[in-house]
Amino acid sequence: MDRLLLTLAIAAFFVLCCWAMWRGWKRKARTQSVQVPVFADIPEDLGEPKLEDSGLYVSTTTAGNWQDRIVTRGAGVRSNATWRLYESGVAIERDGAQDFWIPAEAITGVRRSGAIAGKVMGMDGLLVLTWLAGDVPLDTGFRGDPDVYPQWIEAIHAKSEGSAS
Structure with a gap:
């Protein structure tokens, strides 16, 4: 008993x-x-993507705070995803979760990282995109092919330098 x-x-x-x-x-x-404002839907007629990678959408967090996961509107759902870089922004298409769009003018940085909420890895195995949703700075982490991360970083830096001049 x-x-x-x-x-x-x-x-x-x-x-x-x-x-x-x-x-x-x-x-x-x-x-x-x-x-946190509603994430934008992916626009129609974007043309051909400059870069594309498939992998794992890990999470979105407040920028600079890798453990403060954004959970509203399905952003906290880890899922398989495809990222596509276009001239006008980045499309994130997720399996089993809402897709969203990050406009090019909202992107403030991109880097490799070893950790974001939901995933801790060594050797900078994540690609993290820093962007503004309205006035709220966010980091979005993606685990894809590390060999193409330098291409993403270079393309996004070139885009931001081109729009600054």
């Missing part, structure tokens, strides 16, 4: 912990839905 009560107590504690995590996730999403 003691063993049964202990088992039930542990199971109840586990269910309570899961419920509390779910409530916290929902509360965070509700709070962020006011703070």
